[in-house]
Amino acid sequence: MDHTRASAVLTLSGARAALDAALEHAHRHDLRMNIAVVDSGGVLLSFARMDGAFAHSGDIATDKARTTIGFGGLATADLYGALSAEDAVIRGIGNRPGVAAFGGAVPIRVAGELVGAIGASGGSAEEDAQVAAAGAAAVHD
Amino acid sequence: MDHTRASAVLTLSGARAALDAALEHAHRHDLRMNIAVVDSGGVLLSFARMDGAFAHSGDIATDKARTTIGFGGLATADLYGALSAEDAVIRGIGNRPGVAAFGGAVPIRVAGELVGAIGASGGSAEEDAQVAAAGAAAVHD
Amino acid sequence: MDHTRASAVLTLSGARAALDAALEHAHRHDLRMNIAVVDSGGVLLSFARMDGAFAHSGDIATDKARTTIGFGGLATADLYGALSAEDAVIRGIGNRPGVAAFGGAVPIRVAGELVGAIGASGGSAEEDAQVAAAGAAAVHD
Amino acid sequence: MDHTRASAVLTLSGARAALDAALEHAHRHDLRMNIAVVDSGGVLLSFARMDGAFAHSGDIATDKARTTIGFGGLATADLYGALSAEDAVIRGIGNRPGVAAFGGAVPIRVAGELVGAIGASGGSAEEDAQVAAAGAAAVHD
Numbered sequence: 001m002d003h004t005r006a007s008a009v010l011t012l013s014g015a016r017a018a019l020d021a022a023l024e025h026a027h028r029h030d031l032r033m034n035i036a037v038v039d040s041g042g043v044l045l046s047f048a049r050m051d052g053a054f055a056h057s058g059d060i061a062t063d064k065a066r067t068t069i070g071f072g073g074l075a076t077a078d079l080y081g082a083l084s085a086e087d088a089v090i091r092g093i094g095n096r097p098g099v100a101a102f103g104g105a106v107p108i109r110v111a112g113e114l115v116g117a118i119g120a121s122g123g124s125a126e127e128d129a130q131v132a133a134a135g136a137a138a139v140h141d
Numbered sequence: 142m143d144h145t146r147a148s149a150v151l152t153l154s155g156a157r158a159a160l161d162a163a164l165e166h167a168h169r170h171d172l173r174m175n176i177a178v179v180d181s182g183g184v185l186l187s188f189a190r191m192d193g194a195f196a197h198s199g200d201i202a203t204d205k206a207r208t209t210i211g212f213g214g215l216a217t218a219d220l221y222g223a224l225s226a227e228d229a230v231i232r233g234i235g236n237r238p239g240v241a242a243f244g245g246a247v248p249i250r251v252a253g254e255l256v257g258a259i260g261a262s263g264g265s266a267e268e269d270a271q272v273a274a275a276g277a278a279a280v281h282d
Numbered sequence: 283m284d285h286t287r288a289s290a291v292l293t294l295s296g297a298r299a300a301l302d303a304a305l306e307h308a309h310r311h312d313l314r315m316n317i318a319v320v321d322s323g324g325v326l327l328s329f330a331r332m333d334g335a336f337a338h339s340g341d342i343a344t345d346k347a348r349t350t351i352g353f354g355g356l357a358t359a360d361l362y363g364a365l366s367a368e369d370a371v372i373r374g375i376g377n378r379p380g381v382a383a384f385g386g387a388v389p390i391r392v393a394g395e396l397v398g399a400i401g402a403s404g405g406s407a408e409e410d411a412q413v414a415a416a417g418a419a420a421v422h423d
Numbered sequence: 424m425d426h427t428r429a430s431a432v433l434t435l436s437g438a439r440a441a442l443d444a445a446l447e448h449a450h451r452h453d454l455r456m457n458i459a460v461v462d463s464g465g466v467l468l469s470f471a472r473m474d475g476a477f478a479h480s481g482d483i484a485t486d487k488a489r490t491t492i493g494f495g496g497l498a499t500a501d502l503y504g505a506l507s508a509e510d511a512v513i514r515g516i517g518n519r520p521g522v523a524a525f526g527g528a529v530p531i532r533v534a535g536e537l538v539g540a541i542g543a544s545g546g547s548a549e550e551d552a553q554v555a556a557a558g559a560a561a562v563h564d
Contacts, residue, residue: 002293003292003299003421004290004291004292004421006289007288007290009286009287009288009289010285010286011283011286012471012472013474014286015471016471017285039323041323042325043323044470044481047469048438048468048470049435049468050435056466069197071195072193072194093201093243096200096201110286115286139285153332153333154333157330182337185329186330187329187330188330189294191294192293192294199325323478324479348479349479352479352480354476374518
């Protein structure tokens with residue numbers, strides 16, 4: 001079997017495109033967000049905290065994005081839905097260090113491949129997820 | 142009374158046999174798993190992350206295996222069942238650092254003695270437990 | 283500018299080839315090692331602790347491998363040399379969480395690209411580095 | 424005495440101006456950097472990791488910027504100089520969690536007031552400090 005396989009890696013240019021599209025969506029909807037873009041290893045590539053956004057939500061945005069990477073590209077809203085259908089013990093996954101299993105992060109895919117994730121934090125879970133989705137949609141191959 | 146007692150200790154050879162049997166089961170069922178084998182002290186002996194498996198689930202696989210050791214060899218699916226029957230406070234055990242109290246780890250016993258545990262993470266709790274069980278069954282005295 | 287770039291990713295097959303070559307070198311030299319292989323994001327792919335190896339050195343082997351990734355593929359012996367030439371304050375880099383800045387981890391490169399790292403722990407820094415190098419040499423494109 | 428005083432607060436716009444000027448300096452000198460801008464409370468405002476920059480140095484860049492804030496706006500190169508002149512015990516300040524007491528972060532001042540800090544990590548301490556200084560110089564009132 002092969003020792004390596006070919007893959008696509010998100011550049012800073014791609015991460016900035018995602019961040020800027022997410023910021024534009026947030027501005028247009030008068031939302032104040034922390035927005036984080038991570039690569040396929042969960043390492044931070046690009047980050048912005050908008051004026052007036054919650055100061056501590058930066059870590060939440062980053063943890064959400066890392067959680068999406070950690071679960072193979074699952075949007076955190078879907079992970080939240082899956083965990084909510086379980087009983088209290090299994091929900092404990094959502095309490096593991098670095099896991100933020102509520103809506104607001106989505107995968108960044110190029111040609112079907114998971115190259116990163118973007119997380120937003122500052123509004124409702126739905127608003128956060130829409131900001132993140134606007135960012136992810138801006139990345140192309 | 143005696144100051145020491147004889148005990149069996151899992152070798153790397155035994156741990157690799159468990160790991161490889163678990164990997165083979167996962168391949169055959171098209172599952173992408175993180176698999177961890179720990180000794181009777183909960184210390185990691187052998188680990189593999191399959192191509193395409195969730196990146197964050199490595200720690201979960203190891204924590205599950207350690208949780209089985211920490212509860213005297215109880216499969217984490219059984220611990221999950223026991224905790225689920227309890228009220229919210231006692232379920233908090235499942236949130237202690239390093240505890241992963243949901244299906245996917247089973248004890249490795251030789252001649253009735255607990256020599257280690259194997260944990261898997263990447264599919265449903267049931268799939269994880271089946272992968273782990275396939276690994277544990279490969280260890281003999 | 284491009285949003286993504288092409289890259290090579292280390293497979294489990296490649297990680298196991300590195301691990302097995304490192305184990306073989308250690309056996310041949312009668313060394314007892316913890317050996318860890320991580321991908322280009324620093325996430326664990328493959329691990330083994332040999333019979334009789336120090337139990338706590340598993341984390342050291344993994345931290346060394348992650349340190350090599352974190353410093354762009356620098357062997358930890360070279361990082362150690364660079365830090366030793368500095369005064370006491372800058373050596374503080376070696377005390378950061380997750381950093382293990384002493385010999386025993388080397389990069390895994392394929393066609394010049396950093397695809398992972400391998401760390402060993404259990405002997406002298408020099409022995410550890412030789413075990414790691416034997417592993418890294420087994421990975422090809 | 425007054426219960427409040429007027430203060431200037433760094434906006435995301437100002438933080439991005441600093442980040443972009445630092446990135447431009449790094450590009451011009453062929454350096455690969457992690458760059459972090461924090462506000463006067465040490466909270467992250469803006470971050471970028473350039474293609475090929477050390478993956479682990481993101482935290483170092485942020486910690487350096489926070490260290491400058493934590494010591495009243497002292498550039499970390501000056502803190503490094505001050506600590507190096509002290510004996511081993513006082514140098515321990517450089518090992519406190521979150522402190523990165525080596526060159527690479529400088530204060531961002533507007534009309535003499537400390538409004539933030541910018542940290543860079545990826546090259547020598549001197550290169551890092553020059554990148555950070557190029558960023559700080561771009562912020563005006």
